Amino acid sequence: MRGVNEGDRTPPSDALGRLPPFDRARLGGDPVEAAQSLVGAVLLREATSPGSELRAGRIVEVEAYVGTEDRASHARFGPTDRNRIMWSGPGAAYVYLVYGMYDCLNVVVGAPGVPAAVLVRAVEPMAGIETMRTARLAHAARSRRAWSPDRLRAEASRLAGLDPPRLASGPGAVAAAFSIDRSATGLDLCAPDAPLRLADAGHEPPEVVATDRIGIGYAAEPWKSKPWRFLDPTSRAVSGRRRR
DNA sequence: GCAAAGATTTGCT
DNA sequence: GCAAATCTTTGCC
Numbered sequence: 293m294r295g296v297n298e299g300d301r302t303p304p305s306d307a308l309g310r311l312p313p314f315d316r317a318r319l320g321g322d323p324v325e326a327a328q329s330l331v332g333a334v335l336l337r338e339a340t341s342p343g344s345e346l347r348a349g350r351i352v353e354v355e356a357y358v359g360t361e362d363r364a365s366h367a368r369f370g371p372t373d374r375n376r377i378m379w380s381g382p383g384a385a386y387v388y389l390v391y392g393m394y395d396c397l398n399v400v401v402g403a404p405g406v407p408a409a410v411l412v413r414a415v416e417p418m419a420g421i422e423t424m425r426t427a428r429l430a431h432a433a434r435s436r437r438a439w440s441p442d443r444l445r446a447e448a449s450r451l452a453g454l455d456p457p458r459l460a461s462g463p464g465a466v467a468a469a470f471s472i473d474r475s476a477t478g479l480d481l482c483a484p485d486a487p488l489r490l491a492d493a494g495h496e497p498p499e500v501v502a503t504d505r506i507g508i509g510y511a512a513e514p515w516k517s518k519p520w521r522f523l524d525p526t527s528r529a530v531s532g533r534r535r536r
Numbered sequence: 537g538c539a540a541a542g543a544t545t546t547g548c549t
Numbered sequence: 550g551c552a553a554a555t556c557t558t559t560g561c562c
Contacts, residue, residue: 392556541559544554
């Protein structure tokens with residue numbers, strides 16, 4: 293286990309842990325604007341056990357899902373047991389399971405009663421990188437039941453050599469690296485003392501590029517082509533294509 | 537009650 | 550570029 297900040301140039305973990313909570317008012321207006329404002333924000337996870345570190349990273353890629361009319365949104369069937377939290381108002385976490393093995397973190401946005409959420413697709417790690425590797429491996433061991441001990445050892449080796457910007461690149465990887473699962477649904481991500489929360493990075497927002505959303509080929513137009521994916525084109529942590 | 541598909545990731549061809 | 554792994558949610562009979 294490495295000592296705190298030994299040999300890296302990221303801000304000290306204790307300073308990251310004291311960043312101001314993300315302003316809920318910035319999430320409660322237009323959901324698309326809320327999504328853009330989350331690019332550059334910091335995702336924080338308090339240490340979960342002795343020996344684990346505080347995890348922090350800059351959000352560099354998100355997607356907005358807006359209202360019941362959006363044919364790509366989970367809200368398109370109206371409120372259900374799974375998606376009900378999307379109607380609850382800004383700041384709540386909505387975590388769902390996709391493809392039977394990947395949890396995906398969303399930030400509920402928009403006014404209460406309007407179902408909208410922002411999918412966090414990629415985070416650029418700033419602290420707790422070794423804990424993220426451990427969490428990625430734990431997720432693999434839990435979800436890939438068919439894997440042999442040899443295959444798991446190979447995965448441990450692959451993760452050990454993975455560049456930090458790739459550790460939380462993609463929505464399933466974000467949740468795995470930050471140890472987020474569906475039990476986090478309903479957490480208030482704007483609460484200053486939440487174990488998983490959003491913080492303000494405290495400097496100018498990054499350049500933000502808009503593209504259409506990923507993995508929603510099932511949706512009809514015009515929803516399929518809405519430019520509601522937002523990313524920081526300078527980050528190596530962005531998943532997939534950077535342009536339309 | 538059952539079949540189908542999914543806001544994904546990874547490895548192999 | 551394609552398919553596998555895995556299981557919950559939703560739709561249809």
